[in-house]
Amino acid sequence: MEIHRTGRGPQPFRVHAGHCSDGQGKEITRDKARRLLTAGIEACPFCSPDTELRVDGTA
Template identity: 40%
Template structure:
């Protein structure tokens, strides 16, 4: 992006789109990390407990590792990339400063609009206080609680 608009509303729309793209990419990355872990566990089991890194030429930068380890082994996303929250509260954007809660989402849900991060406790409290759960990611099921009106 070489030039950005000057008005705040368009900048916020661009920011929301970029964050949504990042979350979708991060979800794929997490899936791949899980699959890599499963393969590495299978390699360890099949080789009598030795990990792939213990075999000659199989560590990072030596062929089999393709020079990259799963993000979880390096300690998370690269510097400057926002950490994805576990839970988020979607809020309705109004012209004033007040933002009305709309839905609770799982952090990896691609259906959220303008949102702010929530802790697990805040997500449970919001759902119990009547904020609706997202019908796609179903945070109430992931949180293990029931809500009267799931939609």
């Protein structure tokens, strides 16, 4: 999971698959990745964790 710093503290920004070379950030479980994706957090356009986890990304 990629995190961005904001005025309210660190916030999730983008979810990556574990094998993604662009995925710098905190490692999370598959369940947490599914929850973030269904809550509207962006999926990485390169590794497509939403496809791998079979999540359509709509809340």
